[in-house]
Amino acid sequence: MxxxxxxxxxxxxxxxxxxxxxxxxxxxxxxxxxxxxxxxxxxxxxxxxxxxxxxxxxxxxxxxxxxxxxxxxxxxxxxxxxxxxxxxxxxxxxxxxLEETDLTLAGLSGAVLRKASLRGLRLREANLENADLREADLRDADLTGARLSGCRFDGADLRGARLDADGLAQATLRGARVDLDTAVAFAAAHGLRVS
Missing domain, CATH: 2.160.20.80 (E3 ubiquitin-protein ligase SopA)
Incomplete structure (x- = not known):
């Protein structure tokens, strides 16, 4: 109907x-x-x-x-x-x-999702500028192409999450839990040479 x-x-x-x-x-x-x-x-x-x-x-x-x-x-x-x-x-x-939900291209600028469970969600090319994702569970989430300027990931769990170098350079990740691949990408995004 x-x-x-x-x-x-x-x-x-x-x-x-x-x-x-x-x-x-x-x-x-x-x-x-x-x-x-x-x-x-x-x-x-x-x-x-x-x-x-x-x-x-x-x-x-x-x-x-x-x-x-x-x-x-x-x-x-x-x-x-x-x-x-x-x-x-x-x-x-x-x-x-939010379970198995696709947030591709969603506009969540300034959204307060502190401590939210966003595990495994698809956030490709989403606008998360100035969003509050402190202490959120973002394990295995796909943040490829997401706009992360001013986004706060302090204390968030980002293990297995996919983030672009640009996003890693723009977001705040103080105290976030990351896997080795993200740590290397974060270092490279901030101009470090990893050898």
């Missing part, structure tokens, strides 16, 4: 369950979607400004090029989902559960 251009502004859809629905350019501004469960749904170019998605659960759902501004995603769970090209600005993201 394709739903195109529908206006859900201020709608109260608390606790609903949606399966296999497709939403295109729909507006969920200030909607109450707490406790919503989705399975196999797609949201394309939808707006979630000041939307409450707290305690919602999403499985195999895709949020493509959507905008989340000042949205509440606290205690939400995303499993096998995609946030491809979606932008998050001033959102409440803690605590959030």
């Amino acid at each position: 394709d739903i195109i251009g529908e206006d859900y502004t201020d709608a109260v859809l608390y606790g609903q369950s949606w399966e296999g629905r497709s939403f295109v350019r729909c507006d969920f501004t200030e909607a109450d979607l707490r406790g919503l469960t989705t399975s196999g749904c797609t949201f394309t170019e939808c707006r979630f400004d000041r939307t409450d998605l707290g305690e919602s659960a999403h499985k195999a759902s895709a949020f493509r090029s959507c905008r989340f501004e000042r949205a509440v995603l606290a205690s939400a769970a995303f499993t096998s989902c995609s946030w491809l090209g979606s932008v998050f600005a001033d959102c409440a993201l803690r605590p959030i559960t």
